[in-house]
Amino acid sequence: MRASAKLYIVVGEIMFNVGQFQKAHEWYLTAEHAAHDVGDQYLADIALAGQAYLPTYSEDPNGVLALLEPRLASNPSPSPAIAWLWGSTARAHAALNHPELFQLAIGSAEDALDRSSPDAVRPGIFSFLPEKLAFYEATGAVRLNDTNRALAAANRALALYDLSETTEPTLAKLERASALAKGGEVPEACSIAAAALLDPTTYHGVTVRTYAAKFDSLVREIDLPETRQWREVHREIHGREATAIEKGWNLFQMDTARTTLEEYVRSGMLMQVATISGTGSPAICHVWYRAHFRPDRLYFISRHDREHSANIRNNQQVAGGIVSIPLSGLGQTVRGVTFKGQARELGTDAGAELERFLERWPNARSLISIKRIAENDTPSRLYEIGIDQWVLFDEQTFPDSPRCLIRGEHA
Numbered sequence: 001m002r003a004s005a006k007l008y009i010v011v012g013e014i015m016f017n018v019g020q021f022q023k024a025h026e027w028y029l030t031a032e033h034a035a036h037d038v039g040d041q042y043l044a045d046i047a048l049a050g051q052a053y054l055p056t057y058s059e060d061p062n063g064v065l066a067l068l069e070p071r072l073a074s075n076p077s078p079s080p081a082i083a084w085l086w087g088s089t090a091r092a093h094a095a096l097n098h099p100e101l102f103q104l105a106i107g108s109a110e111d112a113l114d115r116s117s118p119d120a121v122r123p124g125i126f127s128f129l130p131e132k133l134a135f136y137e138a139t140g141a142v143r144l145n146d147t148n149r150a151l152a153a154a155n156r157a158l159a160l161y162d163l164s165e166t167t168e169p170t171l172a173k174l175e176r177a178s179a180l181a182k183g184g185e186v187p188e189a190c191s192i193a194a195a196a197l198l199d200p201t202t203y204h205g206v207t208v209r210t211y212a213a214k215f216d217s218l219v220r221e222i223d224l225p226e227t228r229q230w231r232e233v234h235r236e237i238h239g240r241e242a243t244a245i246e247k248g249w250n251l252f253q254m255d256t257a258r259t260t261l262e263e264y265v266r267s268g269m270l271m272q273v274a275t276i277s278g279t280g281s282p283a284i285c286h287v288w289y290r291a292h293f294r295p296d297r298l299y300f301i302s303r304h305d306r307e308h309s310a311n312i313r314n315n316q317q318v319a320g321g322i323v324s325i326p327l328s329g330l331g332q333t334v335r336g337v338t339f340k341g342q343a344r345e346l347g348t349d350a351g352a353e354l355e356r357f358l359e360r361w362p363n364a365r366s367l368i369s370i371k372r373i374a375e376n377d378t379p380s381r382l383y384e385i386g387i388d389q390w391v392l393f394d395e396q397t398f399p400d401s402p403r404c405l406i407r408g409e410h411a
Contacts, residue, residue: 005034005043006126012050013125017167017205025054045071045081046126052088057210061092068092072108078115084128086112087136094140102140109133131160135168138175142182150179166203170196174211181218190219190226194233209238257404261392265291265337268324271298273385275311275318275343283307288364289322290357296341296387296408299357301368303379304345316342318385333395334402341387341408348374354382386410 008031015024028050035043048071055063068085076082090105113121113130121127134157141150154176161169173196180189193215202208216234219227268291274284285308287300298320302309312318319340346353351370358365368380387408395402 001034001038002040002043005031005038005040005047008034009043009047009050009125012047016050016053017203017207019206021054021057021206025051028053041076042079042081043126045076045079045085049081049084049088049128052085056088056091057206059095061095064088064092078112080113080116080121080128083109083112083116083133087128087133091136091140091143094143097144099144099146102144106133106137106140109136129160131157131172132168134160135172135175138172138179142175142178145182147179147183151176151183154179164201166201167205167207170199170202170208171211174208174215178211178215178218181215186219186222186224187226189215190224190230194230197233197237204237212238256397257392257394258406260394260397261337261390261404261406262291262293264324264335264392264394265298265322268322268337271300271320271322273300273308273318273320273343275308276315277307277311278314283311288361290360292356294409296390296410298339298341298385298387299353299382300385301357301364301380301382304381305379309345309381309383312343312345312383316344318343320385335394335396337393338391339385339387339408340389341385343383343385346382346384350382350384353384357382 008027012024012027012031015021015027028047032044032047032051035041035047048068052064052067055061055067068089072082072085072089086105086109090102090109093099093101093105110133113128113133121129123129134153138150138153138157141147141153154172157172158169158176161172163169174193177189177193177196180186180192193212196202197204197208197212212234216231219230269288270286271289272284272286274282276282285302285306287302289298289300291298304310317340319338321336321338323336325335348370354368354370358368364380368378368382372378373381389408390406392404392406393402394404398404
């Protein structure tokens with residue numbers, strides 16, 4: 001069970017880094033239970049620290065405190081895991097503008113690390129290092145507008161980090177940039193932040209994207225050559241988060257929107273597809289479809305001599321819509337999806353895609369096969385739409401802001 005607990009923590013870390021917050025939380029919680037089952041309090045504390053990621057990155061500092069304070073109130077023995085819990089608590093207090101409690105928590109984290117066995121303080125997800133605590137201190141100091149302390153802590157973290165690591169040094173650089181921006185050094189801040197994103201070693205997971213978005217919020221209203229260059233870099237690399245910022249959403253809400261979109265589209269069966277003729281005349285059709293995500297694709301079959309099929313051969317730009325709810329009338333809660341993208345007719349090299357379509361719609365096997373396409377023995381063809389943009393309109397999940405623009409994922 002101890003090995004299982006470690007495995008569950010690893011899976012939780014992976015889910016968190018790819019933005020699957022709720023799944024990450026569930027894996028960390030499972031890991032905590034498994035650790036308790038074998039009496040391993042240290043692993044249980046590591047799993048608890050992982051669970052704190054969800055409220056931390058959902059801007060819910062009270063949720064962090066409610067999760068961690070019961071364990072910290074039990075007078076636990078010092079360990080890197082306990083230092084991690086104190087560090088997360090410190091960030092929560094900073095977010096709530098509690099400078100004295102922030103300082104107390106940082107001091108408690110430092111004490112827990114100092115009193116830990118040296119063998120336990122080591123790199124990896126099963127421990128907590130002084131450089132990570134320095135980064136947490138920098139984050140809290142930025143929140144509290146203590147720019148000198150933030151710069152000192154960020155510089156201390158960067159001096160300790162292995163700069164070839166893919167994530168945490170980038171976070172420290174972004175917090176250093178935030179401290180500089182708050183201190184009025186905007187051009188230097190933008191240069192540091194842009195370089196951090198462009199560094200080829202940077203892994204653009206949820207933490208890097210979150211801290212880049214936080215920095216962007218500090219310089220968004222400033223018009224300088226450096227801020228314009230920063231915005232171009234940020235938009236190019238983190239376009240999905242730019243959409244979330246425009247809506248005032250955090251990344252957990254954006255992740256929820258993406259999950260909702262995929263579930264909704266998978267549940268549908270019939271879609272409308274709009275095409276444009278060579279003379280600019282629009283046409284629309286209704287087709288049965290199969291969806292695939294990451295990359296985002298929609299597949300359908302149609303006769304190659306239909307108007308919309310001819311239009312696609314001349315102009316690949318299409319738009320469409322999916323409605324997959326029972327309709328009762330005007331005024332009901334609405335859920336629906338629209339999209340736009342590039343369509344193309346697939347040939348005999350698309351056997352795998354055709355087979356997956358036919359698995360969903362077996363009645364179409366009498367109409368089309370790769371062999372019949374090769375022998376020109378059927379008028380039917382398989383078409384693929386590569387999605388550039390989705391629009392999820394969901395009054396049920398997001399009643400206050402139901403329209404969500406979601407970029408199509410191409411890889």
